[in-house]
Amino acid sequence: MPKKRTKLVVKPNTKSPHYKKGHVQEQQQPQPQAKKPHQQKHHEKPTIPFSKTDRILLLGEGDLSFAASLVKHHNCTNVLATVYEKSEEEVLEKYPHAKENMDAITTAPAPASDDEDDFPSDFDPEDYPSDFEAPEKKQPWLNKILYNIDSTKPLPSVVARPAKPNRVFFNFPHVGGLSTDVNRQVRNNQHLLVETFKRVLPILAHDGKIVVTLFEGEPYTLWNIRDLGRHCGLQVERSFAFQAEAYPGYKHARTCGVVKNRKGEEGGGWKGEQRSARSYVFIKKVEGGNDTKSAPGKRKRRKDDDSDDD
Structure with a gap:
């Protein structure tokens, strides 16, 4: 049988002007407060879609903090970071803090001291006893910055x-505030991605991958990035949650530059690195490959989304 609602009898306030003799106040049990929306936290190990020996091309790097993190914290030695701004001075005008990132990318570490073991370039561990632990062979420092690079035009x-690069990253692409009309903004950003895909494909290694990271939710879902890739001869190999904490020192850089408050102080506006985002890994479309949409009325998990359950 359903439980009856419990009534709480409250002693009346006889001094109240609204008190009437014989009146008994009733008070229902307090209703439980609605739970606040759960903010998703990442407990799993972040997905890192590259190795330190990959030939990495970064497009539209903004303040270069992502590139600097790859060099400083992931020990990458073959990173070519490109920015849309025409010169170092223009970058620093928009992102005054970027000088430290530039130095981290372009400044090679000091050579090893004389007392350290110096192994020849043709060093082969197989020439030594099995219990000998050979140090990892140092890779040449090839990290560079290129200015005045528009990814929608032929790349130098x-x-x-x-x-050819075997990893190309385009993090949070956006044309900026060209229009306040949502539909027009969507078309402008779709054009940006399509033209970028077309320019990257000819210079991408045979087994190379293009990684595009977008914020989740609208208007970014309206871009239909999977369809844009298919239109250009690409298919999504997988997608996964982008975790900014995997890149120490990385801060989201807005297209318009550093946001300032009314007093002219830096630090205003939202912090993009704290928003939920997703990375899509594109590969060249395989002839006869299974990259089709689910049949109408049936929602199937895509095979290329092996990390969609984040």
């Missing part, structure tokens, strides 16, 4: 020399 030959 230097991005594919001496070898």
Whole structure:
């Protein structure tokens, strides 16, 4: 049988002007407060879609904090970071704090001291006893910054020399505030991605991958990034939650530059690195591959989304 609602009898306030003799106040049990929306936290190990020996091309790097993190904390030695701004001075005008990131990318570490073991370039561990622990062979320092790079236009030959990149990153692409009309903004950003895909494909290594990271939710879901990739001969291999904490020192850089408050102080506006975001890993479309949409009325988990259950 359903439980009856419990009534609490409250002693009346006889001094109240609204008190009437014989009146008994009733008070229902307090209703439980609605739970606040759960903010998703990442407990799993972050997905890192590259290795330190990959040939990495970064597009639209903004303040270069992502590139600096790859170099300083992931020990990458072959990073080509490109920015849309025409010069170092223009970058620093928009992002005054970027100088430290620039130095981290372009300044190679000091050479090893004389008392350290110096192994020849043709060092082969197999020539030594099995219990000998050979140090990891040092990679040449090839990290660079290129200015005045528009990813929607033909890319300079230097991005594919001496070898084509096998990892291309385009983090949080956005054309900026060209229009306040949502539909027009969507079309502008779709054009940005399509043209970028077209320019990157010719210089991408045969087994290379393009990683595009977007914020979750609208208007970004309206861009239909999977369809844009298919239109250009690409398919999504997988997608996963982007975790900014995996890149120490990284801060989201807005297209318009550093946001300031009314007093002219830096630090105003939202922090993009704290928003939920997702990375899509594109590969060249395989002929006859299974990259089709689910049949109408059936919602199937995509095979390429092996990390969608974050």
